[in-house]
Structure formats: C-alpha cells, structure tokens
Amino acid sequence: MAVTDVKTVLIVDDEEDFCFFVKENLQQLGSYQVLIARDGASGLKMAKDVHPDVILLDIMMPRMNGLEVLKRLKASADTMEIPVLMLTAKNDAQSQQQAAQLYGEDYLAKPIQADFLKTKIEHALSRLGR
Amino acid sequence: MSAGNSSPIQVLLIEDDPGDAQLLRELLAGEKNPSFHVRHVGSLKEGLAHLAVGRVDVVLLDISLPDSTGLPTASRLHQQFPLVPIVVLTGLDDDTVALELVRNGAQDYLVKGHVDGNILSRVMRYAIERKRSEESLRKAYAQLQATQTELVQAEKLAALGRFSSGIAHEVKNPLGVVLGGVEFLERRLSGADSETKVALEKVKESILRADMILQGLLQFARPSQPMVQPVEVKELIEDSLQLLKYKGPLRDIQVEVEAVSAQMVFHAEKNQIQQVLFNLLVNAVEAMPQGGKLTVRTEASAKEICGVEPPLCVIEVADTGNGIAPEDIQRLFEPFFTTKHDQKGIGLGLATSKMIVENHAGKLVIQSQQGKGTRARVILPVRGGNHGSH
Numbered sequence: 001m002a003v004t005d006v007k008t009v010l011i012v013d014d015e016e017d018f019c020f021f022v023k024e025n026l027q028q029l030g031s032y033q034v035l036i037a038r039d040g041a042s043g044l045k046m047a048k049d050v051h052p053d054v055i056l057l058d059i060m061m062p063r064m065n066g067l068e069v070l071k072r073l074k075a076s077a078d079t080m081e082i083p084v085l086m087l088t089a090k091n092d093a094q095s096q097q098q099a100a101q102l103y104g105e106d107y108l109a110k111p112i113q114a115d116f117l118k119t120k121i122e123h124a125l126s127r128l129g130r
Numbered sequence: 131m132s133a134g135n136s137s138p139i140q141v142l143l144i145e146d147d148p149g150d151a152q153l154l155r156e157l158l159a160g161e162k163n164p165s166f167h168v169r170h171v172g173s174l175k176e177g178l179a180h181l182a183v184g185r186v187d188v189v190l191l192d193i194s195l196p197d198s199t200g201l202p203t204a205s206r207l208h209q210q211f212p213l214v215p216i217v218v219l220t221g222l223d224d225d226t227v228a229l230e231l232v233r234n235g236a237q238d239y240l241v242k243g244h245v246d247g248n249i250l251s252r253v254m255r256y257a258i259e260r261k262r263s264e265e266s267l268r269k270a271y272a273q274l275q276a277t278q279t280e281l282v283q284a285e286k287l288a289a290l291g292r293f294s295s296g297i298a299h300e301v302k303n304p305l306g307v308v309l310g311g312v313e314f315l316e317r318r319l320s321g322a323d324s325e326t327k328v329a330l331e332k333v334k335e336s337i338l339r340a341d342m343i344l345q346g347l348l349q350f351a352r353p354s355q356p357m358v359q360p361v362e363v364k365e366l367i368e369d370s371l372q373l374l375k376y377k378g379p380l381r382d383i384q385v386e387v388e389a390v391s392a393q394m395v396f397h398a399e400k401n402q403i404q405q406v407l408f409n410l411l412v413n414a415v416e417a418m419p420q421g422g423k424l425t426v427r428t429e430a431s432a433k434e435i436c437g438v439e440p441p442l443c444v445i446e447v448a449d450t451g452n453g454i455a456p457e458d459i460q461r462l463f464e465p466f467f468t469t470k471h472d473q474k475g476i477g478l479g480l481a482t483s484k485m486i487v488e489n490h491a492g493k494l495v496i497q498s499q500q501g502k503g504t505r506a507r508v509i510l511p512v513r514g515g516n517h518g519s520h
Contacts, residue, residue: 015303021310028317089302091345096401100359107401110306111341114313119372123365 006031007125008050012043012069013058013087018110022056025114040064044072047079054121057104059088059095067095070102083124087112138167139254140185144177145170145192145219150242154190154219157247166251174198174207181211188254189216193231201230208235215261217253237261301344309337342479345405361403363394363428363443370407371426374415382421390428396443396512398490403510406483406494410447410506413479417451417504424449430512436493441512446505453500462496
C-alpha cells in the first residue's frame, strides 16, 4: 500500500488505556498511523512537528484543557487546517458550543465504538478533501 | 356577583315559619343600593333543589327546619354548594353554636328579632365579599402549593444534574476503556469459537446500554438548550443506522431507507437529534425479535403538521413489529415508563426524545397498531427553533 494512503491520526488524551485501545483498534480497522500525546503541551508540539491528517482531542486534561489546545491549534498557521475531532467524556452543550466556536470539526462522546470513530474520521477527511 | 353593582342580590331564604319569612322579606324590601330579590322555600330539600338550578348570591338559612335541624343543616348545604355564602338565622343566642356554624361552613350568624334591614343587608353583603375573598385565597394557596411542588422537583433535578455531570466524566472514561478493550479482543479473537464471540458481543451491548442510561439521566436531569447548526438529513440517517448496526446484529431485519434527498437540510443540534433518531431505531429493532422490516423515510413539507410551523422536515421510523397496546400508548412519553420487560430500558428514551424534539420547536408523534407495527415521526422546522421547554 502506498505511504500516501496511510493517514496519520494524533490522539491528545491523558487517559493512557483509552489511547492504547483507540490506537490498536483504528490501526486494525484501516490504514492509520496513530500517534499519542498525553497532554496538551506535547499535543501542540507534536501537531506542529508531525502535521497529522486529523487530531482526536480530549477536553478534560490537567494543566491545559482540550479547548485551550484547540484554540492554539486554530490560532497557528502551521496547524489551523488540521481537522480536530473532540473526543471526550465531557458531553455538555456549553463545551460543544465552545468547541464549535473554536472551529472544532466534530464533537464525539466517550465511550465510542471504533467503527463509528473511523466513520467520523473519514467524514472529516473527505469534507476537507484529504 | 351583585354586591357592589346595580343588579339585585339574589337571596335564597330557607325558613319554614311563614311569619318569620314575611318579616325578613319586608326588612329587605326597604333596602336599596343594593336591592335584594328574595326567593323563599320552606325546607332544606327545596333549598338544595333550587340551588342546583338557580343563581343564588347568598343563602339565609334557618337551622330549625322540618327536614333538618341543628348544626348539620349548615354543613350539609355547605358541602353540596361550597361556593355559596350562608348566613344562619336562628332563635338561639349562643356563641358556641355560632362558632360551630362558622366552622361548618356558615359565614355569619344572626339572631331573629335582633336584626333590622340595615344589619341584614350589611351582613349578607359582607358574607358575599368574605366568600369571594376566601375563594381567591384558596385558589392562590393551591397555586402556591403547586408552584412549591414544581420548585422542589426542579431543585431535585438541578441537584441531580450537578451530581450527574460530576460523575459522568468519572464513569464515561473507564467505559471508553472497557469498550475499546472489548473491540480489541473481538478483533484479536476473530477466530474464536462462537460462544466467545457471543460473550464479547454481550459485554459490548452492556457497555453501550450503560452509556445510554447515563446519557439519558444526564439529558433528563439537566436538559441542554440546542446549539443549532445545519444538519444534513442523509448523513444523520446514515450515521444513525451505522451506529445501530454496531449496537448489535440486525437479525432477520430488513432495513430500507426511502426518499432521502441529499439536499435536505434542517437546523438543529445534531447530536441531540441523532440521539432521538437512534432511540427510535433501537425501539423499532427491539419490537421485532422475530425479524421484520425497518423503514426510514423522510419528507419535506410546506404545510403545518401537528402544529409545527413550515417549512418542515419529517423523519419517520416504521417497523413491522408487535405494536404497542392501546393502554400503553397514552403513557409512552412518561418518564420511567417502559414496555420493555427484559431490563432493556429504564424508560427515559422516549421522554427524553420528546423533550429534545420539543426543545427544537418540533413534535414527536407515535402511532401504533398491535400486531402490525409502529410508526414514529419526528417533525422539525427546517429553520430551527427553541422552546426551551421541560
């Protein structure tokens, strides 16, 4: 399979076990290379360095929460074009609204089935012509 | 009510002594502004019959009647006609009796031979006004009690909402890990025996059910105002059906999607409407344990449907399942009412769905015929709306 067919997914989430299973399941389901950042600061750095095709972003993280990460991603020319799917247990209208105002691509609630997550990732990529 | 305006006050005089009755008529005949129109009957039975058919502003009641004597006379009349003021006329001059009469429904107490026209007129006018005030107070108190009950309930729900949102993160994160782990095992054990696969499937169903219960509780305890955005109906239906398939195999259920235009768009909070649609799909599937046909269709309408303002988008989910018993149809949207008797639901799905749809200024309508199936229609205004009702 051509390298260009493999999509890079960056997960930014402090829940180690959750990240492990999302990575394993997505890589089994399709041509994905899944990278993991365990907090907001390393997530921002990895997004700039690697330039993933899509970012899955948790909200409730220590030190820098996901909405702050989203704001900085969209404020930087290097990362503003990367689609960001919020993937979080914090499923309330206010957070959804904030994410939408910051140009988050979608808002997904945990727990989430891997097939459904894959569908959402593909939707986001196709909307942006990736 | 005539007191305070030019119409005569309608008096029902219940007095068995013709002489006493004539004296009272003469006393009242001289009163003007207001004037009094007196209708006289000689027994309690005749008095009750007249009250049942005629307009009476006040009753003058002798408590020594041929068919009723003593305190029960006033209480019996009051029980049957609680809104009519009663002034008791008696030959007795006994404060104890007077107090008992007032406790049993009378507004006042007059002793025969100790009244003139002026006193009689004033007592009756005051009795009418006191009864009116009493009734207003009673209604205000009832309203206050109802409001208090609502406030207590609202505070309970608010407290539940605060507690629920606090635990949601703590519970949903480990649920996410468990679900991810089960799906990981499903793929790693794809060659395993059927019992292993069934076991994993059951675990996954339980996780999703736990999540739906948690979501239902959160949504019901703290309903969120919809964050309106354009929603493509086609994508909404595709995502919902995809989610349905992941919930569990659709054994012997044929799924058909009809008349869904790629251009059909309405404005709503997408996740909430998806929750509604998913809930209806799950109900439809669970209504067909032996298999059947599940149809999803849409329609656009330029006319009002069920009170929802056009232009409209209608999403319909129909099944060919068991249908719903007529006695259950009325209760479908009651919180915690469920027709599922195998622990599959706690009865919040339709109550929450109805609330979500109505928050979008829409309507959720369910029709069903036992043995033939059920049809659920989500009717939404295309331009979006927010009634914020709950």
